[in-house]
Amino acid sequence: MKEQNMNILTQTQIAYLAGFIDGDGSIIAQIVKRSDYILNYQIKVSVNFIQRKERKHFLLQFKNEVGTGTLRDRNDGITELNIVGINSVLPFLKQLQPFLRLKRKQANLVIQIIEQLPLTKNDPQKFLDLCKLADQVANLNDSKNRSISTDTVKMTFQDLGLIKK
């Protein structure tokens, strides 16, 4: 798997970021609709930070430190830093994992999802297995407004005849 250009961080930098993420960051695996994908769905992985817009420069500092990520100003006065996609999220989480405490389970699940994603290309059943892991991540995150879960994907796959009813 190609790893995106990402800075090598010091132990204290990683420990700090792990603490920050455990406190206020999110490690996410989200099932999203993608009509252009063979399986109609994609599992989108990301690590996200939010902060009030007037403290945006701290997020910029994180972005420069990590060496990847996208800043986005929302309409509600909040700025997000999003590290998105398997090539960024995998090396980042692998660095963070030993230092995470509250969100280590989420990190382990997302790492597992990313590492097994190549096996799902033509295997709807395997993809459903990974959707179940994504559901577990959402549950650990106390996520309330998840729109697509494993059950949604399963029903689509049955309708499309990709798996048996």
Next chain:
Amino acid sequence: MKEQNMNILTQTQIAYLAGFIDGDGSIIAQIVKRSDYILNYQIKVSVNFIQRKERKHFLLQFKNEVGTGTLRDRNDGITELNIVGINSVLPFLKQLQPFLRLKRKQANLVIQIIEQLPLTKNDPQKFLDLCKLADQVANLNDSKNRSISTDTVKMTFQDLGLIKK
């Protein structure tokens, strides 16, 4: 100043806790009414962590690691870890300070307050100066429901004839 028994933490432990506090902790200096005090008020300093009750064990881990603090279950399903008082907060913040980013200003102000508190014993004007620092901490914390500010204390001091009107 007597320093309470507090564990010596490793660099990565401190960096982690600094990150966690920057993300979700609070560094607080609160002016509270204390009728038994000569000046009628006290500046209460604390470092606080909150977490949903089902993740209380992480707060217990922090408490054991730091070597001080009090756990308290609130009625709303949240547990707090409070590190309160100058003898605990000063050595803790001094360890954290170099690693804090978003809340380093709060830490510096609270350290300043603690170090100057002994000078306020019989000096209402000096106490008011420290109340102003406490106000600055509250502003940095986006604190909205602060009941007592420097102005409140100043008016009481004037009423009591401790300072000129």
